[in-house]
Amino acid sequence: MLEEYKRIRSSIMGEIGSLKDLFLHINREDPVTALQDVEKKLLENRFHLVVIGQFKRGKSTFINSIIGEKLLPTSVVPLTSIITILRYGDKQRINVILNDGSNVEIKREELTDWVTEEGNPRNEKNVKEVEIYYPSDYLKDGICLIDTPGVGSIFQNNTEVTYGYLSKIDAAIFLVSADPPISQSELSFLNDVRDHVEKLFFVLNKIDYLDEDELEESLRFTKKTIEDALDMEDSTIYPISAKLALQGRIKKDDSLIRKSRIKEFYHVLNDFLLRAKGQIVLKKAISDIRSILAKEEMAFELESKAISAPLGMLEDKIKKFTEKMQDIRQDKEDTYYYFEGEIKRVIDILDRDLARLKESSIKRLLGYADELGRSYSDRPASQYAKDIEAAIDQEIIEIFDEWIIKEEERLNKEYFRVSKRFSERTNEIIDAILDLSEDLFDIKIDRVRVDEQIERDSSFYYMLGEPPKFFGVESAFDFFSKRLFPARLSKGLALRDLKKKVPEKVDKTCGRVRWDFMDRIKRSFMDFRWELNKKIEETEENITKAISRAMELRKKSAKEIEKAEKDLLKILNDIRYFKKRMENISLQLPERI
Structure with missing residues (x-):
């Protein structure tokens, strides 16, 4: 599916290149500039996948398990106090963005001093968010993994930071844990979250603390509680152990990864990201290109009609x-x-x-x-x-x-x-x-x-x-x-x-x-x-x-007008040819992405 997404994106990029050549040849700068903007958006697209939930549900450990390394700080006490965004980078780099708009580049060992309640109590350092650039395949193609402070902790400002970030979510992973069970504050937060996202995944973490019977009971309880709270007919809860998954990734131990039960969720999540993100990105690019072509077709057809009157x-x-x-x-x-x-x-x-x-x-x-x-x-x-x-x-x-x-x-x-x-x-x-x-x-x-x-x-x-x-x-x-x-x-x-x-x-x-x-x-x-x-x-x-x-x-002379009419007709045919090609690419999206 990833290959299909890349193939279609490559096709669109090819069409953009050909269209730029066409409009440059006829000295039309405006559509070239517009096409360059589409090209940039297509290449630099960002998709915000946010991990949210109550404090101490294991959000940072969960993100570390996806990356396969202990990148984000974890602790036995409520820890994360700052929005932390993981983006793809050719090499590791950590950038602290302050509320006054300035930036501070820090070393990895300094991260705890900026993003945790212990190192930065009540955000006394005035941090807006922290960006971590990291060479993970998972973060390629615009995926941004975002760690949020836990809601419901004793640190009220942490809850406010997380609520304040809801508007930037494209999709969310709502993390609960087997022990203790889902709380009323989590349900209240969940009701707020669903107003901001198109897709919510429910993950039950820390299953390594439970035996099979306890796990089944916890899954039934969590499922019913969420469905009642959100008035849902059916929901899927994915049971995992982020701790075992991370250990398995670090040690390259397949038995630990299997025991963590995280592969099933990875499959579902990856499938969604490729389908939903791919559709959003590609549909927007196709729509923009068709809009550019429609404007140019209108202008040239209008010119063609006017010149013959x-x-x-x-x-x-x-x-x-x-x-x-x-x-x-x-x-x-x-x-x-x-x-x-x-x-x-x-x-x-x-x-x-x-x-x-x-x-x-x-x-x-x-x-x-x-x-x-x-x-x-x-x-x-x-x-x-x-x-x-x-x-x-x-x-x-x-x-x-x-x-x-x-x-x-x-x-x-x-x-x-x-x-x-x-x-x-x-x-x-x-x-x-x-x-x-x-x-x-x-x-x-x-x-x-x-x-x-x-x-x-x-x-x-x-x-x-x-x-x-x-x-x-x-x-x-x-x-x-x-x-x-x-x-x-x-x-x-x-x-x-x-x-x-x-x-x-x-x-x-x-x-x-x-x-x-x-x-x-x-x-x-x-x-x-x-x-x-x-x-x-x-x-x-x-x-x-x-x-x-x-x-x-x-x-101008009749001969010059005749030539201009032929040139306009050729340009219009070229534009209509590219419109048809974009329509054909668009028809592929629902079935294949």
């Missing part, structure tokens, strides 16, 4: 086209105005949600401050305010971190709805331009739909980055160090003063969160609008250029 008739058609395009441009501007209004509505949702959060969190924090005041009453006056202040700051972080995750998901859905409607309207505008051209110049144009609905990975994804930073709070109790008041009185004043600051703290935090959301919403909107506007303008420009070329040719 009497000059007076051609000028009249151009005049009508120009007049109608004024109406279409106005329609486009009206659509942009509508889209801006919908984006403002999304921001209004954010503001209402923030107002509710502000009200509820202030009430919660004031009650929490009173509880802390009672709990810390036996602490020295000099420490009393500092400890309460620190606890309140931490509570604010936890309140807002939890809210941000939910709010981003809510706004993602709203933004997707708006962008989908805008994408559909863009298609309608492009159709109007093409309808006008067909009607005026008596040609038939292939319609290639603009599929630019915002995807989670490419639109609002950067809303799932690092949570807002909360700055340290100034100490307002200098009089403590001077011992001016009795301890009981000074503590009461301190608590009162702290409670007065709670609304201000919350208000400032809401302001920072709002700015962060607003900035990313607007950037998403501007990027998306620019992309779709470019597609509309390209459609109009292609038609206008073709008409302009025809007008220039009409001014």
Whole structure:
């Protein structure tokens, strides 16, 4: 199956090469540039296969077993705290990407200092993710294996990092283990995961701890629990021992690999990767090429029709086209105005949600401050305010971190709805331009739909980055160090003063969160609008250029016009030949990949 994928990809690459030669020969730079982009995407495609699950299910060991080497750190305590991406490289190289955009290249023995909770507690080094380039055959052809922090560990930031990465998943391996059995937190996480992925694999790890009867019981329990939680009619659970598989790979011991029962899962996973990934990659490349060919066919056919029309008739058609395009441009501007209004509505949702959060969190924090005041009453006056202040700051972080995750998901859905409607309207505008051209110049144009609905990975994804930073709070109790008041009185004043600051703290935090959301919403909107506007303008420009070329040719001699007509016919035949070839390649995909 891998050979079939490579064969079809090679065929597409061959067609791209021939098409580039064709368009270079006739001095058409735009389609050559577009074809180069398709070629690059085809060669550099990435497919994100993510291993997820609760802490201590053996995710890192599982990935190591696939690679066949102890590459990722493993431990008996919850360990991984940073998203770690394994990509193919001719030689091993580890690159740490920080939240400020800078990179640090590290040695393999330093990996633990950057990706583990022990080496990088609560991500104090501000790491966004770590990329490991490694010469593994498994990672060739664009496969990226991704290790995530475990959800449900005592390290809350680990859970948030994993939730934040869900939008980048193409397929996921959900790892549970035979002991302990699947938990409620895992089921809650699983419900969230399935909204983000097309394919989920369920793997029951650590079967080496169980005998056959216990394994059967664990499989039945896990299967029923997952099916009930996800409302599935049937599910497949693959029992494995990642530890035995890794030992077998390292020692080249087939008996350990057989005992691990991992070969069956490898077969299923590989089959999926070759089919699903192959189809996604190849279909996208074919679709892009056909789109390029359709644009060029339209332009050359339009030019061919225009050059054969009497000059007076051609000028009249151009005049009508120009007049109608004024109406279409106005329609486009009206659509942009509508889209801006919908984006403002999304921001209004954010503001209402923030107002509710502000009200509820202030009430919660004031009650929490009173509880802390009672709990810390036996602490020295000099420490009393500092400890309460620190606890309140931490509570604010936890309140807002939890809210941000939910709010981003809510706004993602709203933004997707708006962008989908805008994408559909863009298609309608492009159709109007093409309808006008067909009607005026008596040609038939292939319609290639603009599929630019915002995807989670490419639109609002950067809303799932690092949570807002909360700055340290100034100490307002200098009089403590001077011992001016009795301890009981000074503590009461301190608590009162702290409670007065709670609304201000919350208000400032809401302001920072709002700015962060607003900035990313607007950037998403501007990027998306620019992309779709470019597609509309390209459609109009292609038609206008073709008409302009025809007008220039009409001014030439009859002999020159006759030659131009023959040249145009040959180019059109070549384009239609390649369209047919791409159609034939496309027909192979469902059956063979």
